[in-house]
Amino acid sequence: MAAERERRRDAGRTRQQLLEVARCRFARQGYATTTVRDIAEDAGVNVALISRYFTSKEGLFKACLDTAFAEIRRDAEQTTPNDVAAVLARRIAGAEDSPRRMEGLLLLLRTSGDERIDEMRRGVLRAVSERLAQVTGDPEAVLRAEVVLAATLGIAMMRSSLQVQPLATATEQELLAPLTDLVEGLMGQPMTRRRPAR
Amino acid sequence: MAAERERRRDAGRTRQQLLEVARCRFARQGYATTTVRDIAEDAGVNVALISRYFTSKEGLFKACLDTAFAEIRRDAEQTTPNDVAAVLARRIAGAEDSPRRMEGLLLLLRTSGDERIDEMRRGVLRAVSERLAQVTGDPEAVLRAEVVLAATLGIAMMRSSLQVQPLATATEQELLAPLTDLVEGLMGQPMTRRRPAR
DNA sequence: GTTACAAGTCAGCGCACGTTTACTACTGTT
């Protein structure tokens, strides 16, 4: 209850504000296209604060990635085999705090030009894929899980920057059936899975 | 047979050279990250020639998109229902002129910041999806076709800029089975397709 | 009320980018 009244100057709050608007910009426009002046204006503060709180534009981007990674890992850990499609649908088109949820996914495929960041990204994608692959014990499972993940990222892309209809405005419910079929087709009961390569 | 010997100065050839190296750069790095000086150096010519032959960087990008669009449309027109997965696998990981084939796909999701170009992009994606959707007459078919397309684009992304293993180095043969299952699951025999939403 | 420090602002630096202008060199024609 202490100090809960609004302060006109609050470092923690502005830092958080910067994180959120930056995350939104980076996810929608990509790293290179987003300028620090845009971000500062969105947050309603001066540009210099970005350098102060996050060292640099790249530092801010990395901070955005960190929060996104944490979210995604949490999602992945709590997902059970039967859940996969529903969790993906929720993340892509979940209603409650949309479109914040999808932003995390989009950050995964926005490159900053920094090799260390790309390495982090690969790490997260790989971890999520392997978690997904645990659903089956198949040696090909990781590859198939990565295809599921790739599909999810692709859908997120088409909905955000490309805005291809009708996918762009499909609801969570409308996405659930196709995603279920996709996951089922790729990781569920064997169809072509067990047959030898032609 | 006329004038087939190599000329040291050949406008048509340099123009073509610029188109090819630009397409590669744009596909790999995106529009904003690629500089005209990079492109000119790759082509081994002076920067000013980009302005001369394509008016501007954006003009060059648009020219790249035009060639990619033509290729993709041609692919789409010649695809039969049973072919879909094979054509996609070939485009993603086709051996003969790889990785040129995949570049066309990647250009579809690289944004230039120009709204007219984005409109073109949406148009092509939409056309390809509708063509894909003709496989079935289902009203939901376009949505499902777009999911197939999104998956394809996502895979291309993971192979190029993200380089997530094992997807990044999977061969055409290795991709064929998962893609077949994906297409089958989404557009083939009804599984959850006909059952009402939960 | 005064003081000290943190929060926030302002103006500008340096650099890399896309583009342009003035120039040089090659090539086919007569």
Add this chain to the structure above:
DNA sequence: AACAGTAGTAAACGTGCGCTGACTTGTAAC
């Protein structure tokens, strides 16, 4: 051989970017 026209070059211009250092203002402690 001289010319004309085009292919290609060199250098610089203007702009917008990320970032910085000196400054101002709010806030909490005494």
